[in-house]
Amino acid sequence: MDVLTLSRIQFGATIAFHYIYPPLSIGLGVMLVIMEAAWLKTKNPVYHQMARYWTKVFALTFAIGVATGIVMEFEFGTNWATYSKFVGDVFGSALAAEGIFAFFLESGFLAVLLFGWDKVGRKMHFFSTCMVCLGAHFSAVWIVVANSWMQTPAGYHIVGEGMHARAEVTDFWQVVFNPSMLDRLFHTICGAWQAGAFLVISVSAWYVLKNKFTDFARASLRISLTVALIASLLQLVSGHHSAQGVGKNQPAKLAAFEGLYDTSSNAPLTAIGYVDEKNERVVGIQIPWMLSFLAHNDFHASVTGLHDFPPQDRPPVAASFFFFHGMVMAGMATILISALACFFAWRKTLFQKRWLLWVLVFSVLGPQIANQFGWFAAEVGRQPWIVYGLMRTPEGLSKVVQANIVLTSLILFTFIYFLLFAVFIYLLNDKIQHGPHDDDLIPSGKLALPDELTEHKKP
């Protein structure tokens, strides 16, 4: 394989693996804030136990997220040096801002969140949890700013020619609030909340099914199902907005998402199907006029097809279509599942519906699939560009790096990441099997209130 293919596989694989973890950190961060707030408000020790239990899971996902995240930051320079030179003036600032505003906040207060239980008071601990959560969200902001600029560049001009041409900032706020940034940020963050909430849902549903730690599990389910439903419904709105934005800013991408070759008014939406690239058609169940309506709020609006773009400017259609529709389906499934579960929880019959609890156990995969496929759709759909309309992907490669060297690092990191994933699953499973700690029902150290301290001393 050539250096381009290998570099693309490596970047895709390392980012996909990395992207299992940050959404979990963001989502669990929100869950931790809610759990701890509930504990501070109600003084019910089960919330304290919950916060401590999920803190440990959070630490595990965070550590792997950090470890695999540094790889991403180095990888722009190692494999995509020409790209880095071209965009450094714009793109580098976002990465540096992420370090200064997000990572320091997150990792600094993480120390208090993880190890400060007995060292600081309740309010300081809660404040730290909020800061960790905020830091995780800031990090999403800056990385989405950077990535969105690659999708819809704005606030720059090109200086120099040929090999020395590069993008330079003309308006920083236009760079930050580039046309697709807000849509994509909300979409990413809702996806992350879903990832965190559904992890809690899955583990709690398992406990209910196995009749273990039931008080803990039921209380956890109440919180996590609420967050999941809210995030899933918001995701529906955000997804619709994002798709309209794609139609406006990156029409070739939207056409590829829907496998639309000929520009048409009354364009249909495919519910389920696949693209036959050879014959340039979509095979599957289609809803007439729906794409026109969804993209432009008008059943008769014209949607641009792929034939309006020269062949060298079209993204890979079948792959874009597959990932996009996979994401939509997984996303719809999360909405359906959380709505059903909330409905039965409201009717107070959820815990008798074992089939639904089993569905909840496996629902953890829903947001993960949606998040992964969503990123693949976004990045594959941007092709053949590395920066939309400005630089093609092959042009961004490092000039001095050879295929055999990339192959070496690819093999090394495939091995490392499989190992990490295996250990992660093993430790997570171990944590789930052991369940929450009974000692955690009694806050200790400075976190304990005076009356609890005296109660604790009673035999």
Place this chain on the structure above:
Amino acid sequence: MTFDLNTIWFILVGVLFTGYAMLDGFDLGIGALHLFTKKDEERRVLLNSIGPVWDGNEVWLVTGGGALFAAFPNVYATVFSGFYLAFYLLLAALIFRAVAIEFRSKQPMKWWRQMWDISFSVGSILSALLIGIALGNLAWGIPIDANGEFAGTFLGLLRPYPLLVGVTTVALFMMHGAIYGVMKTEGALHDKLRGWAMNSIIFFVICAATTTMATLLYVPHITARVHDNPWLFSLVLANMLSIANIPREFHRGKDWLAFLSSCAAMISLMALFAIDQYPNMVFSWPHPEDSLTIYNSASSPKTLGIMLIIAGIGVPIVIAYTVCIYWIFRGKVKIDRMSY
């Protein structure tokens, strides 16, 4: 030397990497010493001495990398693609170091802990060594062509001088880690660490002296710089005095002052390195005219200005809460049930 934006960013990038060395330096040093302790209890104390802070410390490297990307994209691109395999090894080492801390205490099995102990220690030593090798190559000069691209090979980076700087860096971090350990422990482990701190000081002084000799003999552009600016010897002197002060502070029982002395030694070394390089970021050898400087590889003045505002807002806040967090975790390490 003029204080334009480029120079300010040269200094700021230097500050970030010096911050990384002073902070994650002791984490890596603790890692390098980890296998010398044999008891599980002692290993846990060492791990937990860096437990709450190591990943905040690693952020200095991430932010340093980000700042380099933003302020000097050509340097970032050339060095990272040029040092490709070395940097992937560094990443692998940092990953094993990081996850070992998190994974080790999650299971009680002996083989499990042994495995992550080795991963933690080897990862730390290899990280320090590779960082040193990278610095050594930058000091010596690397082949850069007229297009600003690296024109050497991976094996070409493993020359004697960079290797020497690599070993010196390991020694420096070991010394720094041992002193940090002295500050954070008590009892038998404390005494043991104090002994190791003294040994690593000797190890470091020998390495540093050898490196200095090699630099003066074989690295003409640095020698010329020092020759033209004799005041640079004051930095060497500051470094030696800082090192000499460490045993003195131990003797007076002021372990934290010993730690600050070690930080001062690092700052003077980094300052010396930076001034020797200025205004080059990457010295091209054997074609000095192709060097990447703070002018030919920088971002636009507008971006440097924006970044300065970002740093001006962000860095003071970061320093403020970092100090608070170190304050919360001050004192000797106590193992409790949230510990690693």
